[in-house]
Amino acid sequence: MLDLLVVGAGLSGLMAAYTAAQAGLQVRIVNKGLGSMHWNAGTVDLLGYIPGAEEKAVQRPLEAIATLLQKYSDHPYSLLEMKYVPSALHTFVALTEKLDIPYIGADDNEENLLLHSPVGVPRPTYLTPKAQLAGNLRRNAPILIVGFEGMLDFYPLLIAENLTKLGYQARAETLPMELLTNRRDANTVQLAHELDDVTRRTKLGRQLHELVGANERIGLPAILGMDAHAEVMADIEKLSGAPVFEIPTLPPSVPGIRLFRALQDGLKSMGVRIETAMEVSGAQKTISQNGTSERLAWLESKTTTRPLKHRAANFLLATGGILGGGFNSDADGRVWEVVLNLPLTMPQDRSKWFDSSFLSPGGHPVYTGGVRVNRDFQPVASDGTLLYENLWVAGNMLSGADPILERSLEGIAILTGMAAGQAIATR
């Protein structure tokens, strides 16, 4: 029998599975469809803003977490020992190096990087894939944004103009689409595959060399190779003669997909399978041996006929919040957790979901709600009693944070995923 069944193949589920498998557990992941990582910029945001504080990007997130927790004592970060945070992030970076998709940490000052958004707005983030590093806006160097004629959702002029307004030195150029593809229409993933081809990337590199001015760095949409990403980056930098960086795009987001694929391969080599298209929709509950709390005997996923049973000694839900599909809601104001109907902390009254101000600096209650857990990441009722003896929860299902507002999405996912995996393994 499996030691651990993880539900959800987002960053938290993958990192929980990795941690548990690393500790010797037999692990499997099931998920409903491929999701959150395909929308993800590929960076690791740890803490970018403190909600309700004056709107200033956090510079040193490891220190700022303490400030955050003074204000929001039930934040998921409060479940972690603070000395655990840097070491877990270090483990993550080491893993990405092993998987040939190296992430670069913030500099020695442990300061956030300021990287690019698809519309030319700086994003504070803590770790980045190597390919985005040269875009760091804390560094002073003129920027050339290069796009491609007819490419959807990537507008170099808009990006350059917005950067200029914010005081950065930036300009834009547009290259013909034929450089990348002969296809009538292609999305970011297909374009990334096209650039895996040596001839294509050589042509692009040479064209960039013609365009780039002295001391400029070049920002391109994040399509610089899929399978041959490292080689594509190296060739284009060499041929253009300038530092090159990727700007994450609208979905499908190639940097997120690269990380997903790397983690999937890494897990596979550890014997962890990811089974997609398994929507977990039920469970068999039993009473634990000591008779005090409930246990899960198995989870069930939908098939075309009879439910499929997934037996394991332990279960971890990492199905995400509203965005990831872990929670659902209806027009009456009900919000529920989709697998086990775990109790949620958000208001079950639609009129209380949102603050009256749309851009409320403190965020909206419906987004900060979630599953309440104890220090071992096990879900508990409002009075603190354990719900199931062998159930854990990690990532964006956890109550107490608005990760989009805080820019803490991947930090919470990675850190709570790993900590929960550790808690299961050491039990």
Added chain:
Amino acid sequence: MYTESWLSVGPTLDECIKCNICTSYCPVAAVTDLFPGPKYAGPQAQRFRERGQKNSPDHSVDYCSGCRVCNEVCPSGVKIAEMNARARAQMAAEHGIPLRNRLLGRNELMGRIGSTVPRLASFGMQNPISRVVADKLFGISREAQLPSWNKGGTFGKWFKKSQSHRLKSEKKVVYFHGCGTMHYESFIGQAAVAVFEHNGFEVYVPSQNCCGLPLLSNGEFDTAEEYFDNNIRKLLEYVRRGLPIVGTTPSCTLTLKDEAPELLDRHDSDAHALSSAVWDIFEWLRDLHDQGELQTNFRRLEMILPYHAPCQYRAHLVGKPALEILSLIPGLDLRESHARCCGSAGTYGYKVEKYEISMAVGEELFSFVKAQGPDVNMTACDTETCRWQIERGTDLPSRHPIELLAAAYGLYDVEARTLLTN
């Protein structure tokens, strides 16, 4: 066309968040401009489709192979493949069904005719001249791999003849062989019967019809429904006795479980009773194993075996049960393919305008097999049209996992494809 189940599909298009994950993973859109991808042909074009419409808004949907990768990766549960299947049926209703597609849809009939004179039929179909004629006249690609009829007669004939050796037992299953096993690959059925009996089950093989899938995928819904009704009529008495209907071809079992009732809007209790009793054979064996009742007295099978789960498992939603069961066999070095599709997609790869696309789609799988090294002697896959395609693309024989399981029980010669017992 515009039916109750159309309505069950339609609303899911509002769940589409336009994330493009489906298009990124679509194996057909990856190799041709003729298919713009599931998002466009599915939920996007669906907004322009309506009841009683004279002209289908988007003919590119004909290039959808129905592999269902889109459904699998969709984070929002949009029924893209089902939308596309309906849209193809709508096109068939508008333009009529070409003779070629009527032929490809009728493999039961073809099988029956050929089985009366198997050698002659195989020669008639396989020789280069008739392949050119079929190519030019009907549009059946001369390159695609066509099967040969069983030389020793049908599976049904063998089963009848071997009655005196067959196991009698309290525990019984009904075997759904499908047309491929009946007429072209009777050894698959023999291996399945051997495995059932080795596990103590008596096997019933009642008269049965084609599941109807080739007709459904070529847009001939009316004839498909006749077949479905016949199967209900012939199998229901066994279902009522509580017996499982177990099949060796995942596309047939999927059709009985889901595709036929869903696409034909059969929500009546008889249809439901039949579809709920159907199992894919490895789904059933895995369940047997879960209950601790699967015989695991395996011999060692020393070989590297690349295994490709056919696309239909994506729709069964049962994971990869054959992989789980084969992994119990000592010595067997299973290599799981993550290729999206072999390209054949049932009758898709037989069509002259789609043959090249189908081979280009399959390349991902063929190169995976080649990457497993020179010691690989065979591959495995559960569905026959996939196996034929993989054989064509890799020049290696391909086997049904049930053949390997039967071999591991010592009942079957997996090279010669013959039973070692009766």
